[in-house]
Amino acid sequence: MTIFRSLLTLLLAGFVSVSAMAQDHATKDEAKAMVTAALAHIKKVGNDQAFKDFTSDKATWTKKDLYVFTMDLKGVVLAHGANEKLVGKNLIDLKDQNGKLFAREFIEVGTAKGEGWVDYDWTSPVTKKVEGKSTYVKRIPGSDSFAAVGAYR
Numbered sequence: 001m002t003i004f005r006s007l008l009t010l011l012l013a014g015f016v017s018v019s020a021m022a023q024d025h026a027t028k029d030e031a032k033a034m035v036t037a038a039l040a041h042i043k044k045v046g047n048d049q050a051f052k053d054f055t056s057d058k059a060t061w062t063k064k065d066l067y068v069f070t071m072d073l074k075g076v077v078l079a080h081g082a083n084e085k086l087v088g089k090n091l092i093d094l095k096d097q098n099g100k101l102f103a104r105e106f107i108e109v110g111t112a113k114g115e116g117w118v119d120y121d122w123t124s125p126v127t128k129k130v131e132g133k134s135t136y137v138k139r140i141p142g143s144d145s146f147a148a149v150g151a152y153r
Contacts, residue, residue, distance in 0.1 A: 026064040031151040051079035096120040110146035
């Protein structure tokens with residue numbers, strides 16, 4: 001009976017761990033909703049203040065493994081919720097582990113379509129492993145920049 005209880009306890013702990021991990025990963029719908037919220041914030045407080053907020057206000061602009069970042073159409077990071085050291089850096093030639101120039105694709109989507117999804121592989125801040133990621137990019141109205149949020153698949 002003791003072995004049975006121990007196995008049952010381990011089994012339940014495994015389900016809780018898997019459930020907790022699943023809760024750490026956000027969905028594409030949540031990513032898209034965060035971009036919509038970011039654009040509303042930009043409209044309310046202006047680009048400069050919003051970009052500062054996206055970079056520094058983790059309580060509001062970081063949820064699960066989601067964070068807001070903004071770039072201009074030349075590839076310069078204007079705000080980054082996961083790594084403020086990237087602000088001001090040009091990432092136009094940034095590649096994923098497969099050689100995909102995904103920052104260029106962000107710019108292409110923001111320019112040609114105004115909004116859309118870009119798929120690539122990137123290291124998850126939660127698992128610290130390379131995972132598939134889908135980032136929703138949307139052009140900021142009246143500017144040469146876009147806001148984006150990515151969800152790991």
